Amino acid sequence: MSAELTAAVALERRGKPLDRRTKLWSVRLIFVVFWLGSWELAATHWIDPFFYSKPSAIWERLVDWFGTGTAFGSVWTQLFITLEEAVLGFVIGAVAGVVLGILLGRARFVAEVAAPFIKAANAVPRIVLASLFIIWFGLGLTSKVATAVVLVFFAVFFNAFQGAREVDRNLVNNARILGASRTQVLTSIVVPSATSWIFASLHAAFGFALIGAVVGEYAGADKGLGLLIANAQGTFDAAGIYAGMIIITVVALLAEWLLTLLENRLLRWRPPVQTSGEQRA
Amino acid sequence: MTVIALRNATKRFPGTGGQPHTAVRDLTFEVAAGEFVAVVGPTGCGKSTTLSLVSGLEPASSGEVEVDGTLVRGIPDGVGYMFQTDAIMPWRSVVDNVAAGPRYRGLSRADARRKAMVWVDRVGLAAFSGYYPYQLSGGMRKRVALAQTLVNEPRILLMDEPFSALDVQTRQLMQDELLRLWQGTGAAVIFVTHDLEEAIALADRVVVMTSSPATIKAIFDVPLARPREVEEIRMTPEFIATYREIWESLRDEVARAREVASRVG
Numbered sequence: 001m002s003a004e005l006t007a008a009v010a011l012e013r014r015g016k017p018l019d020r021r022t023k024l025w026s027v028r029l030i031f032v033v034f035w036l037g038s039w040e041l042a043a044t045h046w047i048d049p050f051f052y053s054k055p056s057a058i059w060e061r062l063v064d065w066f067g068t069g070t071a072f073g074s075v076w077t078q079l080f081i082t083l084e085e086a087v088l089g090f091v092i093g094a095v096a097g098v099v100l101g102i103l104l105g106r107a108r109f110v111a112e113v114a115a116p117f118i119k120a121a122n123a124v125p126r127i128v129l130a131s132l133f134i135i136w137f138g139l140g141l142t143s144k145v146a147t148a149v150v151l152v153f154f155a156v157f158f159n160a161f162q163g164a165r166e167v168d169r170n171l172v173n174n175a176r177i178l179g180a181s182r183t184q185v186l187t188s189i190v191v192p193s194a195t196s197w198i199f200a201s202l203h204a205a206f207g208f209a210l211i212g213a214v215v216g217e218y219a220g221a222d223k224g225l226g227l228l229i230a231n232a233q234g235t236f237d238a239a240g241i242y243a244g245m246i247i248i249t250v251v252a253l254l255a256e257w258l259l260t261l262l263e264n265r266l267l268r269w270r271p272p273v274q275t276s277g278e279q280r281a
Numbered sequence: 282m283t284v285i286a287l288r289n290a291t292k293r294f295p296g297t298g299g300q301p302h303t304a305v306r307d308l309t310f311e312v313a314a315g316e317f318v319a320v321v322g323p324t325g326c327g328k329s330t331t332l333s334l335v336s337g338l339e340p341a342s343s344g345e346v347e348v349d350g351t352l353v354r355g356i357p358d359g360v361g362y363m364f365q366t367d368a369i370m371p372w373r374s375v376v377d378n379v380a381a382g383p384r385y386r387g388l389s390r391a392d393a394r395r396k397a398m399v400w401v402d403r404v405g406l407a408a409f410s411g412y413y414p415y416q417l418s419g420g421m422r423k424r425v426a427l428a429q430t431l432v433n434e435p436r437i438l439l440m441d442e443p444f445s446a447l448d449v450q451t452r453q454l455m456q457d458e459l460l461r462l463w464q465g466t467g468a469a470v471i472f473v474t475h476d477l478e479e480a481i482a483l484a485d486r487v488v489v490m491t492s493s494p495a496t497i498k499a500i501f502d503v504p505l506a507r508p509r510e511v512e513e514i515r516m517t518p519e520f521i522a523t524y525r526e527i528w529e530s531l532r533d534e535v536a537r538a539r540e541v542a543s544r545v546g
Contacts, residue, residue, distance in 0.1 A: 174368035
């Protein structure tokens with residue numbers, strides 16, 4: 001509550017020519033403080049924290065996990081396992097999606113033959129595959145990676161496919177006139193122009209990889225964040241579920257940040273887009 | 282020496298209502314080495330199709346297209362093509378865009394860049410060699426495209442209204458630049474435009490096309506000495522006389538094209 005007040009006072013005192021970025025973050029901070037504060041207050045006085053938990057209890061759970069460890073050993077081990085599954089699934093799924101998407105995007109006939117099958121495969125509720133993969137590959141790493149791969153693959157595949165199709169005909173013709181072979185057209189024209197499409201999907205795809213890994217663990221595992229959450233559910237430990245959620249969210253945000261760095265590096269030929277006030281400031 | 286020869290070349294495209302659409306019909310003309318031929322006609326009459334036939338990007342439906350005495354099948358050797366819209370790669374810097382041709386033709390990265398730098402310099406972009414296309418003006422991007430085409434030292438240069446998107450001053454500047462760079466290369470040029478002034482200022486011969494389906498209406502010689510200064514030459518009596526003569530022929534076609542356009546909508 002006091003933080004909320006000081007922030008408001010700071011806003012008042014600095015007056016009009018306030019840096020936009022500072023203003024943005026102040027409002028965000030106020031929002032978070034208000035949200036957590038009202039939750040904490042409500043859970044202390046009116047609603048049952050057994051079901052809804054409260055911020056202080058979740059914080060204690062996090063401190064406990066990182067300080068003394070979880071029921072299944074160090075929280076870092078769980079985190080590492082989940083990350084390993086997600087990253088492997090992400091890399092395999094993304095590479096397969098990009099390669100197949102681009103190849104199919106350039107082969108019109110094959111794409112037309114494959115279209116209904118791809119649509120059908122995309123319509124399958126892929127989360128359910130997690131159960132199947134556990135039967136096939138057991139409780140270990142492979143089944144989780146497989147779940148992450150199928151989730152990532154389709155997200156990336158469709159964008160790579162579309163990106164490869166929407167290549168400017170002029171660019172392709174120009175390259176051919178300049179002497180490019182079919183392979184050179186693919187590597188020097190198709191792949192770079194599909195890159196912005198592919199990156200758009202990669203942001204969502206790492207989230208899918210994490211979901212795949214966690215759901216896979218949820219369906220059956222002996223390690224990982226999904227197991228922690230499943231266990232918390234089994235013991236009616238709402239704070240534990242929230243704590244697991246928070247860790248996964250932080251990981252996803254970090255991955256997003258890294259991907260954005262990579263994207264800005266690879267796509268620096270694009271004119272800077274003004275997506276939000278924050279980036280402008 | 283004849284470099285490009287079209288004999289009754291015709292191109293039909295599959296039309297919308299099952300009816301094939303004839304873009305160009307019975308084109309017959311020749312272009313010699315070192316000759317600059319401009320093709321003028323009403324907008325949308327199929328002038329660009331002529332270039333696709335010579336470049337081998339599109340096969341002729343009937344008739345013959347020859348480059349260097351052999352029938353065109355696929356893209357002939359030594360062809361350069363400047364497109365109407367930007368066709369330079371937005372993800373490559375100026376020098377790497379110009380180096381694309383040499384790279385495709387098997388030069389090492391360093392050699393291709395060295396060769397490209399010469400042309401980047403020739404089109405006056407030496408100070409911008411590391412820039413990306415989005416950082417350049419429209420005229421500068423055209424210079425990149427010009428360098429990218431000329432670095433391959435084409436013997437046949439096909440240009441599809443390359444300067445039509447530029448403002449008048451930049452366009453005249455680019456026309457001078459083009460003449461300066463082309464002079465002495467011995468390349469045969471086909472330059473498509475709907476701007477008769479541009480056609481006369483640049484070319485040795487002007488081919489007038491009819492409105493759709495396009496065919497050749499008349500071919501005129503341009504009796505203007507080289508080297509030319511495009512801004513200056515427009516005011517000379519010879520230029521004006523030639524303009525009048527060709528416009529006489531072109532006027533009906535432009536009127537006809539307008540009539541069709543207004544009837545369609």
